[in-house]
Amino acid sequence: MSGIPGDTGPAEDAALTRAAQAGDISALAQLLERHRPGMRAVALSVLGPGPDVDDVMQEAALVALRRIVDVRDPEAVGPWLRMVVRNSCRTLLRAAQRVEPKESVPLPSDGGTPEQILQTHALRDWIWEAVEALSPTLRLPIVLRYFSTGITSYQQIAEACSVPVSTVRSRLSQARSALAHTLTATAATAHEDVIRRTEASWQEVRETLAAAERGEFDKVVRDRYSADVSLLTGGRRLGGADLLLAGMDWDLTAGVRQRPLHVVAGRSLVIWEMELVNPPDDPDHCPPGVAWIMSLDGGRFNRVSLHHASRPESVPAPVAA
Structure with missing residues (x-):
């Protein structure tokens, strides 16, 4: 990839982060791959071995996609990614303590919505194209979860989709997996605005x-x-x-x-x-x-x-x- 130094460590992290913030999907994919072992170690330390670790890793990839523009110190993107994983683990653990999950997608500190964040940088087109590639049964819950403002909890999505909460969990897991796979497999491509x-x-x-x-x-x-x-x-x-x-x-x-x-x-x-x-x-x-x-x-x-x-x-x- 042009413009990326050949050395490793903070300097390369910084270059990859800046490229990702400019809309280079392949740069973000490289960042996730570079820091995957550390991110997974955090998930394992909080959750222990099990399928929840994979769900959290997929969730973290989507959060990174939405929030990479918020990273102010590109050389510290590794700790930032590990923090994203830790926060996702805590959200999952809080949800597991409830009979009916009510947790909503956390909004940015400035009060903006996930969609508004996507509209501020070039990655928005990529994620929408990836969402469009999902099957209708997976597309609706993922769009409600991450793009709507009033139908984001598992219970609300279950009511809107007329399926049990357990089905919502399953479909969101499948959709996140598909999007995370697309993220790590794709290069930056221009899509409809x-x-x-x-x-x-x-x-x-x-x-x-x-x-x-x-x-x-x-x-x-x-x-x-x-x-x-x-x-x-x-x-x-x-x-x-x-x-x-x-x-x-x-x-x-x-x-x-x-x-x-x-x-x-x-x-x-x-x-x-x-x-x-x-x-x-x-x-x-x-x-x-x-x-x-x-x-x-x-x-x-x-x-x-x-x-x-x-x-x-x-x-x-x-x-x-």
């Missing part, structure tokens, strides 16, 4: 809601949705385009409005996370939010699965002394 695709989806969700306000949602459905589109919730098919139109009309008539909060846009999977704004005279008409999880076929949405956010539990008023 994810920022452009995401911006187009933001524009589309805004135009869709504006059209619904004007009473033109039926035109949007004709233009962008398949004639045999399926509307689902909880994994159960409720109906097709007629129900999609009726549902939007019911909400608007009741005074409910949707406000887009977050967009995930791939070639085959799009997620719109919305805030549901209820009318003042009926504040509990709808849950606080809904995610439109939509698959595409031939450029048209052919499947829309709605996942509603849970209402926060009400806190009893304090009893007067």
Whole structure:
């Protein structure tokens, strides 16, 4: 690889790290390979021998992909990678102590989302291309886990995918393994611009809601949705385009409005996370939010699965002394 010194140690680590931060996938793959023994030793010391070690190593590779741009001292990338492994181990151990895992993907200290991090550097295109190569059953949980903002815990993903939590764990493990393998096997390659695709989806969700306000949602459905589109919730098919139109009309008539909060846009999977704004005279008409999880076929949405956010539990008023 051009521009990488021939010596080993901190100097080469620094050169590889800078190349990876500039978007060179092969440089990141070399870093992971150089530090694999130390990373694995940390995982073994915390978890002991077993399959969890492989899961943690795969998780660490994905975290490194997302967060390599955050490394401020390129010569210290080895300790940073070992810290990533140690934190992943601790997350796994905390989850194992719970009956129903509720842990969410930790967000960066600046409050940004994993997707926003990906949009700040050239690696974003590679990871999306790798995600697109996954099977649909593996793609949805990995996208929810690492790219959505409100459906990241195992329990939430299980509800959105209508599968048991154990299945979510299994599918995430398989997806991480596939992505980690692709990371270590690939060289940097130019792919379709994810920022452009995401911006187009933001524009589309805004135009869709504006059209619904004007009473033109039926035109949007004709233009962008398949004639045999399926509307689902909880994994159960409720109906097709007629129900999609009726549902939007019911909400608007009741005074409910949707406000887009977050967009995930791939070639085959799009997620719109919305805030549901209820009318003042009926504040509990709808849950606080809904995610439109939509698959595409031939450029048209052919499947829309709605996942509603849970209402926060009400806190009893304090009893007067």
